[in-house]
Structures are given as C-alpha cells and as structure tokens.
Amino acid sequence: MDEKKERTLTEKIVNLCLRRGILSPNSEIYGTFAGFYDFGPVGVELKRNVEASWWKTFVHMREDIVGIDGAIITHPAVWKASGHVDAFNDPLVVCTRCKKRFRADHLIEGALHINVDGMSLDHINEIVSSVKVVCPDCHGILAMEKPFNLMFKTHVGAVEDEASVAFLRPETAQLIFINFKAVQQFSRKKLPFGIAQIGKVFRNEISPRNFVFRCREFNQMEIEYFIHPAEMNDCPYLSEVSDDLLQLCTEKMQLEGKNEEIITMSVKQAVNEKIIGTTWHAYWIARFLRWFTEIGISSENLRVRQHIKDELSHYSSETWDIEYKYPWGWKELMGIANRGDFDLIQHAQHSGKDLSYFDQEKGERVVPYVIEPSAGLERLIFTILLDSYYEKSEKDEIKTVLKLNPTIAPVKVGVFPLMKKDGLKEKAREVYEMLNNYFVCEYDDAGSIGKRYARADEIGTPFAVTIDYQTLQDSTVTLRDRDSASQVRVHISELVETIRKALNLSSGGIS
Numbered sequence: 001m002d003e004k005k006e007r008t009l010t011e012k013i014v015n016l017c018l019r020r021g022i023l024s025p026n027s028e029i030y031g032t033f034a035g036f037y038d039f040g041p042v043g044v045e046l047k048r049n050v051e052a053s054w055w056k057t058f059v060h061m062r063e064d065i066v067g068i069d070g071a072i073i074t075h076p077a078v079w080k081a082s083g084h085v086d087a088f089n090d091p092l093v094v095c096t097r098c099k100k101r102f103r104a105d106h107l108i109e110g111a112l113h114i115n116v117d118g119m120s121l122d123h124i125n126e127i128v129s130s131v132k133v134v135c136p137d138c139h140g141i142l143a144m145e146k147p148f149n150l151m152f153k154t155h156v157g158a159v160e161d162e163a164s165v166a167f168l169r170p171e172t173a174q175l176i177f178i179n180f181k182a183v184q185q186f187s188r189k190k191l192p193f194g195i196a197q198i199g200k201v202f203r204n205e206i207s208p209r210n211f212v213f214r215c216r217e218f219n220q221m222e223i224e225y226f227i228h229p230a231e232m233n234d235c236p237y238l239s240e241v242s243d244d245l246l247q248l249c250t251e252k253m254q255l256e257g258k259n260e261e262i263i264t265m266s267v268k269q270a271v272n273e274k275i276i277g278t279t280w281h282a283y284w285i286a287r288f289l290r291w292f293t294e295i296g297i298s299s300e301n302l303r304v305r306q307h308i309k310d311e312l313s314h315y316s317s318e319t320w321d322i323e324y325k326y327p328w329g330w331k332e333l334m335g336i337a338n339r340g341d342f343d344l345i346q347h348a349q350h351s352g353k354d355l356s357y358f359d360q361e362k363g364e365r366v367v368p369y370v371i372e373p374s375a376g377l378e379r380l381i382f383t384i385l386l387d388s389y390y391e392k393s394e395k396d397e398i399k400t401v402l403k404l405n406p407t408i409a410p411v412k413v414g415v416f417p418l419m420k421k422d423g424l425k426e427k428a429r430e431v432y433e434m435l436n437n438y439f440v441c442e443y444d445d446a447g448s449i450g451k452r453y454a455r456a457d458e459i460g461t462p463f464a465v466t467i468d469y470q471t472l473q474d475s476t477v478t479l480r481d482r483d484s485a486s487q488v489r490v491h492i493s494e495l496v497e498t499i500r501k502a503l504n505l506s507s508g509g510i511s
C-alpha cells in the first residue's frame with residue numbers, strides 16, 4: 001500500500017474509534033488534553049478482553065508465573081535506584097528564533113529518515129550540531145536544551161517542597177523488582193519463575209503522536225521472568241516453539257543499512273547460530289509472537305528487530321522488539337529485554353536489603369537474571385484495530401468490518417428481531433435474555449436489518465441472531481457469521497451450544 005492510502009487507513013481507524021465509542025481524546029468538552037485518551041463503552045470491552053487473554057495465557061495457564069498489582073505512586077527512592085531520576089530523559093532542542101521546544105530525536109527522524117530510538121544523548125547532540133536540522137515552524141537555528149525528565153511529579157502530604165516530591169510510575173517493572181523477594185516467599189516459587197503485572201503508567205512525552213501509539217498515560221503489560229544466571233540457556237519450553245518461524249532484522253543487518261529488510265528462520269536456527277543470545281530470550285520472543293497471532297494479528301505484519309548497541313537502554317545487554325508494520329513503517333509493538341541482574345542489584349544497594357535468592361538444591365545464593373517481555377496495551381489495541389480493519393462494498397455502499405478474533409470482540413452476539421411487530425420483538429427479547437447469561441450480547445431493533453448487521457460488523461461482533469416469522473412457528477432463528485455473512489437456521493434450544501462451539505474455533509466460523 002502506498003503512503004497516502006496507508007495514512008487514510010489511520011484516519012479511518014481514528015474516525016471509527018470516535019464514531020463507535022472505542023477511544024476518544026480526553027476532556028473533549030474542554031478542547032482536549034493532548035496525549036490522554038478515554039475508552040468508551042465498546043473500547044473498554046475490547047481492552048478488558050485483551051487484558052483477560054494476556055492474563056489467562058501468561059498467568060492462569062502457567063504454573064511458573066504469578067501476578068501482582070502495585071501502587072502508582074511509589075517511594076521516590078525507587079526511581080533513583082532504577083535510574084529513572086537521572087536517565088529517563090528526552091533530548092530537547094529549542095528554536096533560537098521562535099523559542100519553541102521540540103524533541104530532538106523526532107526532528108532528526110523526520111528530517112533525515114533514520115531510526116533514532118534510544119540513541120545516546122551525545123550522539124543526538126552531535127547530529128543536531130553537525131547537520132542542518134532547522135525549526136520545522138520558522139526554519140530558525142536550533143540549540144540543545146537541558147534533557148527533559150519524562151516522569152510526572154506530584155507531592156505527597158500537606159507540604160509542597162523538595163522533600164515531598166514523588167513520581168507517578170513511568171513503568172510497572174520496578175514494582176515487580178521491589179516486591180521480588182516478598183512475592184517469591186508468598187508464592188514459594190523456585191527459579192525460573194515470573195511475576196506479571198498490568199497497570200497504568202505515566203510519561204510526560206513532549207510530543208505525543210499517532211493517536212494512542214505514543215500517549216502520556218497508558219497501560220503496560222509486563223512480565224519480569226527470573227532465571228538462575230547460569231541457566232539462561234536452559235529454557236525447558238524451547239522445544240514447544242523451536243520450529244516457529246521468525247522474521248528477523250538483526251543488528252548486523254542494520255549496521256549494513258538493511259533496516260527495512262527481513263530474514264526468515266526458525267527459532268531453533270536463531271538460537272543455534274547465536275543470533276538470539278539465550279534460549280530463554282528466544283522462547284519469550286516466540287511465545288509472544290504466538291499470542292499476537294492467537295488474538296488475531298497477522299503474522300506477516302510482525303517482525304523481530306534487535307536493538308543495536310547504541311540504542312540499548314542502560315539496564316539491558318540485549319533487546320529485541322516485536323515490531324508491527326504500521327502505516328508509518330516498522331515500529332515497536334513490544335520489547336523483550338535481557339535486564340540481567342541490574343535492577344535487583346540496584347535495589348539491594350539502594351535499600352540495603354538482601355534481594356538474592358537461595359537455591360536450595362545447589363546450596364547457593366544467587367541474584368537472578370531477568371528477561372522482560374513488555375507491551376503497551378493502548379498501542380496493542382490500536383494495532384489490533386489497524387490489523388483487523390477491512391472494507392467491503394455492498395450495493396454501491398462501502399461497509400466497514402472489524403475482523404476481530406471472537407476472543408477479544410467487545411460484543412459476541414447481536415440479537416435482532418426482523419420486525420418490531422407481530423410478537424417478533426417479544427420473542428427476540430426472550431432469546432436475548434437467554435443468550436445474555438452466556439455471552440456478551442447486544443439487542444438492537446432500530447432501523448433495517450441490513451443497517452443492524454452493518455453496525456455489528458463495524459465493531460467486530462462475530463455473530464448475529466435474527467428472529468423472524470419462521471421463529472414463531474418452529475422455534476428456529478438465523479445465525480449469521482460476520483466474516484462470510486452466511487446464515488444457518490438453528491433451533492433456539494441448540495443456540496447456546498452452537499455459538500459456544502463457533503466462538504471456540506479460532507477461525508470464528510459457524511460449523
């Protein structure tokens with residue numbers, strides 16, 4: 001697809017989100033508040049379903065992972081120890097003529113079309129002073145500013161002074177590290193094991209952009225997976241995924257200028273050739289790729305890109321991003337970092353508490369290494385919408401369909417009477433009340449039946465049940481499948497079972 005068409009796709013998604021109550025800019029009646037969004041009635045269902053699928057897959061279905069839900073405001077010492085107070089900065093430039101401030105990395109990206117994610121401040125400084133990047137508004141000369149810390153500040157207690165400063169958490173990860181020892185003891189987990197968390201985080205982005213792709217308040221879904229340092233290559237689950245294919249963009253490829261290219265190889269090959277450093281890292285990359293396809297994202301739109309040295313965060317020795325092919329190019333959908341023992345050591349030093357783990361079998365004390373799969377929920381939802389959006393023309397009309405996987409669809413079944421009269425409405429209400437005990441249903445009797453199917457398709461409702469005149473005679477209804485628009489007649493007494501079976505099929509089709 002060319003750039004213009006793709007840009008239109010983003011606009012269409014934003015439009016759909018506003019029109020159907022999926023996501024909308026915060027405080028709209030006051031003229032919006034950049035970088036903050038509210039989920040509407042349809043969006044909140046989608047969000048809860050995605051969260052639930054993540055939690056089920058990575059917490060409930062696994063004996064080696066437990067969950068927590070930490071506080072948003074945490075002792076400020078946490079963020080000192082983690083490095084966020086000193087190093088969680090965005091490079092800023094100021095225009096010497098109009099005095100406007102911009103993010104240096106975004107300006108460089110726009111002007112030179114190079115990837116600057118995670119590039120060091122010195123390097124960015126160098127580019128700004130050596131290359132002629134000018135003010136996008138007035139073409140004035142730009143000067144570097146003091147780096148800008150991304151954490152939101154607040155005060156705890158009645159006095160607003162330096163001593164009462166606290167931060168809204170910029171990531172959920174640190175809550176897991178500071179609770180590591182306690183959670184390990186409560187849950188009696190042995191290495192290797194993980195701690196999972198989903199929750200709000202806050203980053204004072206200078207230039208939030210691309211709808212909810214980069215916003216100031218969002219939800220993170222993170223696992224910190226703790227492993228004995230000597231067992232980083234002993235992942236017992238690797239065989240489950242070793243034949244899965246990865247579309248890779250390695251550090252080597254990027255250093256050769258092949259940033260947009262992909263090589264395809266199996267997980268096994270990537271591990272054997274040491275392209276991915278450890279088997280645990282390879283496993284988590286592959287497991288998340290699987291989950292993304294399980295919730296309906298097309299695998300051909302996903303690739304795995306290695307961070308080049310310059311780009312690695314201060315805590316990481318190796319990071320791979322799962323990237324999605326967005327309308328504006330391959331960009332991070334989630335990151336999977338090898339954080340080593342950085343965080344536990346930092347917190348042990350700053351708190352003076354022992355955060356090591358006693359390995360009873362080996363009779364030794366170790367500080368575990370950590371693999372961290374981390375994703376932003378809002379960005380994932382936007383990605384799901386982009387990936388599932390399609391249009392079909394019906395009688396000269398363009399109709400929008402969200403091909404959402406039934407697992408995450410906000411509404412599972414629409415229930416419609418063909419007409420409101422002759423007892424059809426009453427019968428439809430009866431069927432709706434019955435189905436609503438089992439699935440999230442929506443009753444709709446407004447407008448033509450075609451309009452009602454279209455409204456349901458637009459928010460990705462996989463099935464529609466229609467009550468017509470034949471229903472009154474033989475207690476059968478029509479069951480319509482969103483993707484094929486085909487209909488079958490089903491007896492009301494078999495409806496729950498038929499829908500349940502169809503929902504469980506990954507294809508979402510009616511059998």
Ligand SMILES: [Zn+2]
Binds near residue numbers: 095096100136139140
């Ligand atoms: Zn200017």
